[in-house]
Amino acid sequence: MTEFIEAREGMPFQLDGKESTITRGPRGLYLDVTNGFSKAIALGEIVAKEWEVVRPYPTDAFNDEIDPGVSAVLIKRPTRYRTALAARAFIKGRDLHEEAGPVGLRALFRSFGGTVIQPGGLSDRDAERFPGRTARIHGPGDITIFLQDGEDQACRNELMALVIAVQELRWETYEDCYYQGSLDLSLGDARNTHPVAHFFAAMLLVPQDYAARAVDIPSAESVGAELKVEPATVQDAHQLWNAITNPEQPRS
Structure with a gap:
């Protein structure tokens, strides 16, 4: 099964073993890695080598509502x-x-x-x-x-x-x-x-x-x-x- 991460506003998550957060700013989304870097990111961009940042979508198979607390979804993509x-x-x-x-x-x-x-x-x-x-x-x-x-x-x-x-x-x-x-x-x-x-x-x-x-x-x-x-x-x-x-x- 393809791995994915629901990134919630300001809440830390593990991205390839590093604590990270995604926040919304006046010019879009920002990825912050603890003791690492902070950078603006775009939807469709690949970050941390293999994670694609996409627009929030319903991730619950039993609920078609988009969670308003989710800033973005990161999906682990294969090499091809x-x-x-x-x-x-x-x-x-x-x-x-x-x-x-x-x-x-x-x-x-x-x-x-x-x-x-x-x-x-x-x-x-x-x-x-x-x-x-x-x-x-x-x-x-x-x-x-x-x-x-x-x-x-x-x-x-x-x-x-x-x-x-x-x-x-x-x-x-x-x-x-x-x-x-x-x-x-x-x-x-x-x-x-x-x-x-x-x-x-x-x-x-x-x-x-x-x-x-x-x-x-x-x-x-x-x-x-x-x-x-x-x-x-x-x-x-x-x-x-x-x-x-x-x-x-x-x-x-």
Whole structure:
């Protein structure tokens, strides 16, 4: 069952082991952590890494009234949901899905300083040292992907989206954007080896209106063929867009 906390005006509660309170101020809500920090927070914001702050709603399954003493409800969200929110913010921030049709991945990849090395472009030494390597992130604005023989356009699109996702998530983790050194990636089975990047990339590859059409496998195959995206990725995008459009609101 999803955990949630009803935050009452000025009353302390435990947030990841720290005593905290949420109060209403003239400019909105404030989160105060004892012996920690005080900050303004917004509805929909993720705090303490995994708790989403949402508007008060009836949390009693037997009573549809909203308790007037509740300032906000905090809901513990899983990684895939939080990743979906980050992906949506990235997509909105760059207006990637504002126009009909899929993202111009190659142009977006180039904007990240991306370079594409065609099959056979790896040196013999690198091919021996990094078997199966499909991408290298050198640093901000410097990415290289290595295409392999036999990959279709769907594989190549997903590779570009995955590397963009890894880069974005990597620098989001380090708020000071401190240079972390080069990173070599093997993304052939990203759904299992790099699931967070896969979730992010799935939403990048499949706009919300396309994902809404993927209600079953045949429709996911149809959407995937249109966008040149694997049907399983289309299904994942469908679930992710649906999760943040219709988020779970747990009840006691």
